[in-house]
Amino acid sequence: MDAPWIIHRAKLRQPRRGDGLVLRPRLTSSLDRALRVPLTLVTAPAGFGKTTLLAEWTATHPTPIAWLAADLTDRDLTQFVVDVVAAIETVVPGIGELMLALLQRPHPVPAAEVGASLADELLDLEHEVVLVIDDFHLADSADVELFLGGLLPLLPPTFHLVLATRTDPTLPLARLRVQGHVNELRAAELRFDEAETRALLALAGLADVDPALVTTLLDQTEGWVALLRLAALVMPAVSEPERLAEGVTRNQHLMNFLAEEVLTKQSVDVQDFLLHTAIVDRIRAPLADALLDYSPPEGSGALLARLARENFPLEPTGDEPGWFRYHPLFHSLLRHQLGIRGTPSELAALHGRAGAWFAANDHVADALRHLLAAGDTKGAARLVEDHAHLALNRDDWTALADWLRLLPQDVIHDRPALLLATAYVAFRSGRAVPMRTILAEVETLLARPGVDAVAAEAMRGEIDALTVAPILPIEQDPTGALALARRAIARVPPDRRLPYGFAQACVGLALQATGETNAAVRWLTDTAEREAERIDAGTIRVLQVLMWLHRQAGNIDQCVAAAQHLLALGQRHDLAVSTGWAHVWLAWIAYEADDLDAAIDHYLAILADHRRVHFTCHVDALTGLTLAYQGKGMHFEADNTLQRLREIILGTDALEYLPALHTFEARLALLRGRPQDAIRWLSAPAVGIDSSLLHEPEHALMTRINVLLAEGSPESLAMASRAVDALRARAEASHHRASLPKIQAQAALVLQAQGQGDAAVTELRCSLQSAATMGLRRTYLDLGSAIVPLLQRLTGEPVIGGSVQQLLSTLGGTRGVGDQGSTPPAANQPPTMADVLTEREAEVLAGLVRRLSYQEIAAELFISLNTVKSHAANIYRKLDVPNRRQALLKAHVLGWSAQP
Secondary structure, eight states: OOOSSOOOGGGGSOOOOOSSOOOOHHHHHHHHGGGGSSEEEEEOOTTSOHHHHHHHHHHHOOSOEEEEEOOGGGGSHHHHHHHHHHHHHTTSTTTTHHHHHHHTSSSOOOHHHHHHHHHHHHTTOOSOEEEEEETHHHHOOHHHHHHHHHHGGGOOTTEEEEEEESSOOOOOOHHHHHTTOEEEEEHHHHSOOHHHHHHHHHHTTOTTOOHHHHHHHHHHHTTOHHHHHHHHHHGGGOSOTHHHHHHHHTTOOHHHHHHHHHHTTSOHHHHHHHHHHTTSSSBOHHHHHHHSSSOOTTOHHHHHHHHHHTTOSEEEOSSSTTOEEEOHHHHHHHHHHHHHHSOHHHHHHHHHHHHHHHHHTTOHHHHHHHHHHTTOHHHHHHHHHHHHHHHHHTTOHHHHHHHHHHSOHHHHTTOHHHHHHHHHHHHHTTOHHHHHHHHHHHHHHHTSTTOOHHHHHHHHHHHHHHHHTTSHHHHHOHHHHHHHHHHHHHHSOTTSHHHHHHHHHHHHHHHHHTTOHHHHHHHHHHHHHHTTTOOSHHHHHHHHHHHHHHHHHTOHHHHHHHHHHHHHHHHHTTOHHHHHHHHHHHHHHHHHTTOHHHHHHHHHHHHHTTTTSOHHHHHHHHHHHHHHHHHTTOHHHHHHHHHHHHHHHHHTTOGGGHHHHHHHHHHHHHHTTOHHHHHHGGGSOOOOTTSSOTTSSSOHHHHHHHHHHHHOOHHHHHHHHHHHHHHHHHHHHTTOGGGHHHHHHHHHHHHHHTTOHHHHHHHHHHHHHHHHHHTOOHHHHTTGGGGHHHHHTTTTOTTTHHHHHHHHHHHHHOSSOOOTTSOOOGGGSOOOHHHHSOHHHHHHHHHHHTTOOHHHHHHHHTOOHHHHHHHHHHHHHHHTOSSHHHHHHHHHHTTOOSOO
16 A cells, blocks of 8 residues: 555564464354454453464465554554555455545544445455454554444445454444344453363373363463463473462462462572562662662663563563563562562552652652552652642643542542642633632631641632633623732742743733733733743743733734744643644634634644643634534534534533533524524523633624524514623623624624614624724624625725625625525525536446445446546545545435436
8 A cells, every 4th residue: 555654564464373272163163253244352351362363263264364463553543544454455455545545635534434434445345355453452542443433334244354352342332233243252262171271281291180180270260371371381390290289279379379480480589579570560770779678689770681581571661761561461470479478568668669769750650659559648649749830830730630530539638739739620621610619628728727828828829820710700800800810920939830820821811801902912921031941831821821812902913923933832842731722723713714724724733632732622622623614514524523522521521511512502503504403592591791701702692692683583682682782891891802893793683683774784894894904704604694685785885895795705605604594595505416526426426325336336337446436536525525425425415316
């Protein structure tokens, strides 16, 4: 396959059948059923012989079988798809041409649709093909699961997928299981039976083992293949083989005996080294020295290197040189033996040593686990307190959240610094309501007697900073917010960079909100220049708010410049939160300028790193992306994105975002010309002026105004008029110039609906004059045909006539723009098939509708297979869809019949 991605051919090579293989016909016959179903799962823990079994089956089966040995790089969807297609190409040359084109699209296609596209290409298989993906658990990720979820239901009967994995994949298997379309081999089937155990022992030269011992081995190992193999290797070297039976009859676990036999083959120093270092998940020489009372004679580093060279169950791990890990099976044996030999106090001391070393070397998560295992809860709490602001300074709030989850809740709620850290996590994860509750609880703790006065004053400054950081308090009371932000600056130590940056930034926003724009810009600029040598989450917050300030003031060019500077700094210093907000504002500016492709690019950049950005930023990216797709007429992509938005809100229990989600759904219904769906939303509790920020692309109250306009009763229009007045008053009081054009446009629509045409024209004129300097277009395009009559009355005006003509031209030719319930103009009617497709493409589409394969379409139309694929690619490109299924859905929506 000619692709720009790296393909490691070793991953596509089927493993060789080794010597001393125990044949397992009962299982290979079960695998033969893979050719009767789309999916076969071979699921069991490590050491159950999954790879060996599949190698035995593939070596003797006549069906063409492709092999992919998955690794961690395959968690990336693109790499996984490229590897899957490369594997299939080893048995079906030429497959994957459309997939390659799909992966090279400028805008990523949803993972499920990529899977459906591959299924579409596989329809042309002329013979049975099996794809085995070994170690699938290494590739298991949300995107990979979505890809397979799109692939499996649409697979042709000639293609079969076999997944070997240690854990059950979270695939949508319920329907496939009900339909009998899943073949499963699990640990219960993979365990060795008595005959297989005898065969294994015989291969190890133990053909005459006592039957009672075989039974005991099976009972103790429960048929675990790796343990049986290890027993078979150890038993010939045991000086007194009867001890094995004796140990088992005394109810000692076989794993203990095997660990002891393996350990006794090593010197005393090495045994001591192995046992002590087994307390940690990974080991390197300095850590080993910290865990031992003395270093081994050859040195810890040399010993680790020698053991790795001698094929001991030890291997390098991680990106940093010098780190090793024991094989999981051997590691579990060592830990079990350590638990037997060491007293609880000795184990606690060992955990304490590990915790101290990890803490001293800034491996906070590892340190916490060991300190807590050592019973040092206070030490663990102090460690989080010491590192909380260091993590916040580098925008790594997710690490802080992970640390806090390890601590007992009663400890957190008894220490104000830890509780304050949870407030930062609540803020970054978009939970403003819980944050306010937490801050009140911190205030209560600080009021207790005995609290250090200096520390309490600093934390009260952080509370001040967090109180104004959500920005809504600045819109509600600019003067009060300004005083609170200035008090925070006086209280917060400058080395607590994030709250200090919050306070500095909020002074700038509050100054702008009180009408002192120039003073606000000077304040933020001076602050940024003072901190220019020190780029962190605090400094960059000032630059972030400078961007917000220019947007609030309507200075769009300056907003763009600030956002681009912020983006460059955030990417250079890996400050994900600020990088996300830079993308949000650049996307909003592009969307308003009707540059929907640029907006989509920025939103997708946020989603690529969504786990580290502010939760609200993640939500804004999904809502903005939905609108951009809607504006391009890409309804399927818009629906998929909206569904993802619902899932993250419900899946993370971010229930305070549900009203905003329902408001957005009403907004989208209006854009799609479904006013009745939007009107039903009016029965929900009414949104108020404080329901959202004016900084948001559309305030919730603005959506309510448009829905009230669609309802159209005198009572609704009166409520819409009052809502417009409330929004205008808030925008003017907080000097939020950027929101005024949209508010004025809505006011014009309300006046028009109330029969006040001249007043409506005056409002719209003011709106357009302001919008012209800000480059706002979608503000009017998203209002659809409802705004057209008013625009037509302004076409002759010298100042705005040109921009009005452009808007009217776009409204007349843009699909996917709603009309607030009015009948769309004729120019907005969907295109016919002849408008979009050539005659031959229409014939190919007709074949796709009939579920013909590409080969069948080629035969019917007397053209080559490659020509059919080329036409199919053109159809998908013209309809802006990724695959056959979406093309058929879109053709149905457009009213196209199956005949050209």
